[in-house]
Amino acid sequence: MSGRLLKGWRPLVVLILFFFIWEIVVKKAGIPAWLLPAPSQIIQEGIASWASFSAHLFSTIKLGTSGFLIGITIGLLTAAILYLIPVVRESVYPLLILSQNVPVIVLAPLLVIWFGFGMLPKIIVITLVCFFPVTVAALDGFKQTAPDLKHYMRMAGATRGQLFWKLELPHALPSIFSGLKISATYSIMGAVISEWLGAKAGLGVYMTLASSAFRTDRVFVAIFAIMFLSLLFFGIIILIEKLLVRWQSKGAK
Structure with a gap:
């Protein structure tokens, strides 16, 4: 201990x-402070501007959480479909890999043109950032299920659905949580990028306004807040993993 x-x-x-x-x-x-402020100046500015900064902070939390939940849901469903239907996996999986080669910052303006300045393009950006790590991690986890255990369950008369829900999915949980940890940290980054599309509030908006006014101290306040939120989301996923994947921690002992 x-x-x-x-x-x-x-x-x-x-x-x-x-x-x-x-x-x-x-x-x-x-x-000079406009070039590189000291940490004490950044802390002082964060405390002094909390009243206005908090609205941007909570806006990013709300947007990042919404996009993260939608992204991991789509990622898990995609992984399950690709695993259970080999023909779809062989046809679609290479396209998923190619889709990740398109920079989100380049795709973002196109989403504004197609869907406007509302919430939809912002959610799409975060979803694109979050779903792929979960999809890849879950798919690898499904494949790593011990063949002997599958054989025993088939001998016991288990259906394909029972095999997936009672064996393959539980054994894939450690891999799935690895993908969730990556997506959790990416969700905040995706939220900030999406806020550059024309949002009225958020850390991305706050950073843009601070940069244009040469308030470097406020830019660092936003940067520290983004780092803290990423660590917080990461920690929450770790806590949930410890609660759900108890058998893994016991086996490690």
């Missing part, structure tokens, strides 16, 4: 040391 606690503190110590060096360098070198 003490060893785990020590490992958990190491990243925090490194982070504090990084901010301390950053603070000293900025103060000693006399770097």
